[in-house]
Structures are given as structure tokens and as C-alpha cells.
Amino acid sequence: MLIIIIGVVVAVLVIGGGAAAWFLTRSHGEEEEGGAPATRKEAPKVAPTFLPMENMVVNLADPGGDRFAQIGITLELEDAKTAEQVKLYLPTIRSGILMLVSQRTSSELLVREGKEKLAADIRREVSRPLGYSVPTERERARAAEADQDGEAEDRPARKRTERNPVLRVLFSNFIIQ
Secondary structure, three states: OHHHHHHHHHHHHHHHHHHHHHHHHHHHHHHHHOOOOOOOOOOOOOOOEEEEOOOEEEEOOOOOOOOEEEEEEEEEEOOHHHHHHHHHOHHHHHHHHHHHHHOOOHHHHHOHHHHHHHHHHHHHHHHHHHOOOOOOHHHHHHHHHHHHHOHHHOOOOOOOOOOOOEEEEEEEEEEEO
């Protein structure tokens, strides 16, 4: 009877050990294959910070000067620290944005491409006082052309720049009259 009990205990231990080994190797295999690891903790993602700006009313550069735009802008920023930095430069940023919009015509701003170009220009204007640069479309096109022509190898390597904390420019309202 004692031999049977010892045999059952040994069998349970062997089966339990095999099952534990199988589970451990299976979860390790998922980690290597890119599956969700069971034990590794991922860095928590920080939600972006949104900084709404006051609505702006701007005369447009149309002939006759009788058209104007009312624009509401919300900035999507990387974190609250960046929002505080932007608030310090807000008068300068607002002035730059007003200058940018006042150079546009209503026909430019009525099409999606015009709004996207304006948003990119505003992002550049907001990033400038913070010490970041956003390449213009022309600079990006030249760089892409140089890469295709093979000229990129002739130039010295560019310095690696930090990621711009101004993620996007969002329009909360856009009225042209």
C-alpha cells in the first residue's frame, strides 16, 4: 500500500513538473515571437496634452481686402511641461500665426491642401520659440530628391535632432467670410 501511495505522489510530481515546464516555455516562446509577454511590464503611454488657443479673426490677402477668417486652433503637445513652455511664448506665437494666416487668400484656405499647409506652417511657428525646427515642404522635397539621386552619401551626416514636442495643429473651427 505504501508503494502505491509513493508511486502516485511521484507521478503527480512528474506530471505537475512537466506541465509547469510546458507553460514556462510556451510564454517564453510568445515573447520571442512578438506576442504579449506575460511578465514584462510595458512603459505606460502618456496621453498627449491639448492646449486650446483663443479664436482669431484675421483679414485675408484677397484683392479688395473684404474677406476674413475666424480660426480656432488647438495644439496637440507631448506633455504638460511643453504646454507650460508654449504658454510662456503665447503672445509671440499668436502674432506669428496671425501673420501667417493674413498672407493667405480665401481660395487657398478653402481647399484641404491649403489648410494642411497652414497647419504645418503653424506647427513650425509654434516650435520655433521652443528651439525646435520643422522642415518646410521645399526642404523635405530637396532632401528626398537628394536621397534618390545618391547625393545624401556625399553630404556629412546630419546631427540627430530631438523629437519635436509639438505633435499636431488641430483646427477647432475654421470660418471664412
